[in-house]
Amino acid sequence: MEEPDAAEFPYRKGLQLTIKAHVPPGPFGLGFQQKCVPRPGFTPKYEKKLDWCLKHSPVETEPPENTVVRTLHITEEIACKPYRSAQVVGCYLDGVTERLFVAKIYDALWYNSNTDDVTLCSDSRYSREAAAYEAIQKVRLDGIYSPQYHGSWAFDLPVPGRENLTRPVRMTITEKIDGLSQYDVLNMNLTSRIPPKDRLEILAITAEIWSELEYYGIRHNDMAPRNVMLEELNLKDPAMYKLPKIYLIDFETSHLLYHKDSERRPGLEGSSPRHPKYWLGKYCPEEWLAWVPEPQRSDPDAWKSWVLQLWDDAEYTKVEFLEDSSWKDYKLDSKPESKNAAIPTVESPRAR
Numbered sequence: 001m002e003e004p005d006a007a008e009f010p011y012r013k014g015l016q017l018t019i020k021a022h023v024p025p026g027p028f029g030l031g032f033q034q035k036c037v038p039r040p041g042f043t044p045k046y047e048k049k050l051d052w053c054l055k056h057s058p059v060e061t062e063p064p065e066n067t068v069v070r071t072l073h074i075t076e077e078i079a080c081k082p083y084r085s086a087q088v089v090g091c092y093l094d095g096v097t098e099r100l101f102v103a104k105i106y107d108a109l110w111y112n113s114n115t116d117d118v119t120l121c122s123d124s125r126y127s128r129e130a131a132a133y134e135a136i137q138k139v140r141l142d143g144i145y146s147p148q149y150h151g152s153w154a155f156d157l158p159v160p161g162r163e164n165l166t167r168p169v170r171m172t173i174t175e176k177i178d179g180l181s182q183y184d185v186l187n188m189n190l191t192s193r194i195p196p197k198d199r200l201e202i203l204a205i206t207a208e209i210w211s212e213l214e215y216y217g218i219r220h221n222d223m224a225p226r227n228v229m230l231e232e233l234n235l236k237d238p239a240m241y242k243l244p245k246i247y248l249i250d251f252e253t254s255h256l257l258y259h260k261d262s263e264r265r266p267g268l269e270g271s272s273p274r275h276p277k278y279w280l281g282k283y284c285p286e287e288w289l290a291w292v293p294e295p296q297r298s299d300p301d302a303w304k305s306w307v308l309q310l311w312d313d314a315e316y317t318k319v320e321f322l323e324d325s326s327w328k329d330y331k332l333d334s335k336p337e338s339k340n341a342a343i344p345t346v347e348s349p350r351a352r
Ligand SMILES: Nc1ncnc2c1ncn2[C@@H]1O[C@H](COP(=O)(O)OP(=O)(O)OP(=O)(O)O)[C@@H](O)[C@H]1O
Pocket: 078, 079, 085, 086, 087, 088, 102, 104, 147, 174, 175, 176, 177, 178, 181, 226, 227, 229, 249, 250, 251, 252
């Protein structure tokens, strides 16, 4: 299919959009049952991707109970260019410039066309991201391990050159974390400005967040330095440096093990709540090699003993899941004590 002209890419700093609250489709795609896919996948027949997108819009859902309309103003192009996947932009809402948000825009037209049915693909990512953030809200972890969620939204984008024609587009909004991703730190060669023991500590906290979310059936599935945000990381002035607060972002490939439509269940092989060591593995994960100091980086024994001395095995094995719990059966009272520095009331080695 012929991609649209990059010159028509609309998501630029200064763009203003009128957005309406939107009920996302139930999560579908990878990790969810086939019956949840809201329509059959189609093979493109059109020469131009724009025509394909006009013919195959994102799925319609019931309107929300209350119509909420807001004005979004793009202030920053964060991960935003033609032919990537979602467009991630910094923004403010309703003219209030002091409070910044991040909007993740799932516009199939500007996805690259690797997938046949690019609308269904972007919609499924939207559905899973929204469902994961809603799940995080339900278990009252919003803003603790992940940025605060500010809902799912839709807007109608004018089609250039076609008078009065618009296309529906979806987006999610979260608070903007003031900081850098681990990837940014690595990419800007700033890693050495974080003390080696803190780099290990940050990785340990990241692993705990992974495990805590998994405990609630929210399996991230895309653990990578670019999906770990470090808040208030001051690397310019060593005197101002302190251990940052850590958040996981990007839940578009996550699974929800307790969701009624999930294909995977907790307690079954490969999906039980896991000790952080099961994510960290027996060797330093490849994407974190440049992050982890020696000897843990290249000596597997040093790595394993670091991992194992951090957590008591028993603390993780005592966590039990009901195999057939449904979405509603989250047990809020049985949450294991967190060691995460993000929860200030908890005493733990991580919090120090
Ligand atoms: N809430 C946020 N606050 C600050 N920065 C953010 C936030 N959400 C995303 N970002 C930045 O935008 C980047 C892309 O976001 P995200 O990972 O959600 O998009 P993506 O399309 O899934 O990207 P990728 O495929 O590269 O993982 C992140 O790596 C991070 O730098």
